[in-house]
Amino acid sequence: MTSHIKFQVKQLIRISYDFLLRCIFHILSVGPIPTHIAFIMDGNRRYARKNNIGLKDRYRPGFLALMSRVKHCYELGVKYITIFAFSLDNLRRQPEEIQRLMELLREKIEVFLENDGFIKKYGVRLYFVGNLTVLGEDIHAAANRLMEETANNTTTYLLVCVGYTSTYEMVHAFEESIHLGKENRIIELEDIEKQMYMSIAPKPDILIRSSGETRLSNFLLWQTEFSLLYCPSALWPELGLWHMVWALLNYQRHYAYFQKKMKN
Amino acid sequence: MTSHIKFQVKQLIRISYDFLLRCIFHILSVGPIPTHIAFIMDGNRRYARKNNIGLKDRYRPGFLALMSRVKHCYELGVKYITIFAFSLDNLRRQPEEIQRLMELLREKIEVFLENDGFIKKYGVRLYFVGNLTVLGEDIHAAANRLMEETANNTTTYLLVCVGYTSTYEMVHAFEESIHLGKENRIIELEDIEKQMYMSIAPKPDILIRSSGETRLSNFLLWQTEFSLLYCPSALWPELGLWHMVWALLNYQRHYAYFQKKMKN
Numbered sequence: 164m165t166s167h168i169k170f171q172v173k174q175l176i177r178i179s180y181d182f183l184l185r186c187i188f189h190i191l192s193v194g195p196i197p198t199h200i201a202f203i204m205d206g207n208r209r210y211a212r213k214n215n216i217g218l219k220d221r222y223r224p225g226f227l228a229l230m231s232r233v234k235h236c237y238e239l240g241v242k243y244i245t246i247f248a249f250s251l252d253n254l255r256r257q258p259e260e261i262q263r264l265m266e267l268l269r270e271k272i273e274v275f276l277e278n279d280g281f282i283k284k285y286g287v288r289l290y291f292v293g294n295l296t297v298l299g300e301d302i303h304a305a306a307n308r309l310m311e312e313t314a315n316n317t318t319t320y321l322l323v324c325v326g327y328t329s330t331y332e333m334v335h336a337f338e339e340s341i342h343l344g345k346e347n348r349i350i351e352l353e354d355i356e357k358q359m360y361m362s363i364a365p366k367p368d369i370l371i372r373s374s375g376e377t378r379l380s381n382f383l384l385w386q387t388e389f390s391l392l393y394c395p396s397a398l399w400p401e402l403g404l405w406h407m408v409w410a411l412l413n414y415q416r417h418y419a420y421f422q423k424k425m426k427n
Numbered sequence: 428m429t430s431h432i433k434f435q436v437k438q439l440i441r442i443s444y445d446f447l448l449r450c451i452f453h454i455l456s457v458g459p460i461p462t463h464i465a466f467i468m469d470g471n472r473r474y475a476r477k478n479n480i481g482l483k484d485r486y487r488p489g490f491l492a493l494m495s496r497v498k499h500c501y502e503l504g505v506k507y508i509t510i511f512a513f514s515l516d517n518l519r520r521q522p523e524e525i526q527r528l529m530e531l532l533r534e535k536i537e538v539f540l541e542n543d544g545f546i547k548k549y550g551v552r553l554y555f556v557g558n559l560t561v562l563g564e565d566i567h568a569a570a571n572r573l574m575e576e577t578a579n580n581t582t583t584y585l586l587v588c589v590g591y592t593s594t595y596e597m598v599h600a601f602e603e604s605i606h607l608g609k610e611n612r613i614i615e616l617e618d619i620e621k622q623m624y625m626s627i628a629p630k631p632d633i634l635i636r637s638s639g640e641t642r643l644s645n646f647l648l649w650q651t652e653f654s655l656l657y658c659p660s661a662l663w664p665e666l667g668l669w670h671m672v673w674a675l676l677n678y679q680r681h682y683a684y685f686q687k688k689m690k691n
Contacts, residue, residue, distance in 0.1 A: 337601040337604075350602060378655065379643075379656075384651075385597075387643065389645070391641060394656075
């Protein structure tokens with residue numbers, strides 16, 4: 164009997180939460196919705212330490228939080244999501260930590276390849292952005308396969324930055340511009356922008372970095388000149404819907420300014 | 428008699444404030460002090476509107492606030508200060524607004540050239556950073572003169588970004604790297620960094636943007652990857668010593684992290 168009541172209370176909470184969620188979405192969708200949101204998912208290791216989670220499961224809560232946030236964004240009408248999965252600088256971490264990150268990446272790519280429920284539901288085109296050679300041959304091949312398999316989707320986009328830093332992206336883009344440009348031709352801003360990995364998406368409207376750190380850590384430096392930066396103190400796995408609501412309200416408050424800047 | 432009491436009360440407040448200031452400085456100087464602080468001085472126009480200040484005097488409160496903050500920083504031991512005086516994007520504003528900005532710049536350069544009290548007291552070397560040709564011939568010449576006259580100072584540095592945007596700086600640096608590089612030589616990150624206008628200073632430890640806007644607005648994108656960003660809601664002329672204290676305390680709290688990043 165007690166467990167029955169508990170179950171009913173849980174159900175009631177879930178239904179109320181869903182209702183509240185729909186209300187918030189309804190309110191927010193009246194205002195302008197950002198086209199592109201980028202995330203720096205900071206605080207996974209601190210969350211694991213706080214909750215005594217071992218290395219093996221260190222990134223699981225973060226991945227669950229990510230999927231939840233991405234789904235909410237797509238349902239709201241956000242077309243592009245970019246996440247900083249791991250930086251070239253992360254490769255300087257402990258070898259077992261890097262191995263765990265790579266295993267998680269391989270595991271998630273395989274899940275997406277075998278079960279395309281999420282991809283089909285939201286019409287997601289997946290991109291891996293950065294120096295993919297650092298992934299190792301088999302993960303690189305799997306990543307390419309996933310990109311090919313989703314290449315015809317155009318409803319939403321998920322850009323996963325791996326082996327990425329913004330300075331690496333910029334230097335790469337300049338070199339490509341030189342190689343593609345004619346001799347002695349002056350390189351224009353547009354030439355360089357076209358060669359950026361991130362040229363596949365418009366510039367982010369919002370950049371969210373969790374865990375209260377207010378640094379860009381070499382992520383999308385070129386692309387976030389006029390983005391709204393939002394750095395809530397919650398660790399990444401704790402970043403909830405309310406933080407998203409707050410970010411969106413802030414975006415809507417500054418919308419006129421953003422529009423003006425984009426037109427310039 | 429009343430005016431005498433008023434005067435004494437004012438004196439007492441001033442003495443207490445000075446004493447408090449010295450206490451704060453003493454406490455802060457025990458911890459690590461940043462080498463370089465950069466400022467985006469946002470909110471001058473809003474402050475002028477709020478206080479019914481006309482176009483002629485629009486930037487005066489902001490300039491007074493700047494001098495006060497710069498002096499406090501130098502007294503604390505900060506060696507480099509960079510300010511975003513005006514962006515290349517600002518040139519799209521109303522002509523009378525641009526004219527007022529240029530007049531203010533000319534006026535301040537002349538004041539520094541005629542009265543070098545501030546420059547001598549703090550041993551300031553002045554740099555104007557950006558595309559100085561947008562200043563017009565006479566202001567450009569005056570700026571060059573001021574740079575030459577302070578060229579032997581090495582105690583502190585004041586970098587004034589005029590006609591600057593970060594993307595302009597980067598493209599300029601890439602072009603210079605190409606011109607200086609040998610044919611078919613791969614351009615390295617270091618080659619580009621050497622050609623940046625801002626290569627005269629270490630990367631900023633703290634970037635402060637007033638008026639609560641959390642955007643970099645095309646300012647020092649390359650240099651602030653690991654800088655602490657601090658965006659208090661105060662408009663620029665209202666930015667007080669307490670905001671500086673808060674920024675410094677935050678910097679000291681994250682000091683170990685910054686040191687680690689700088690070493691990498």
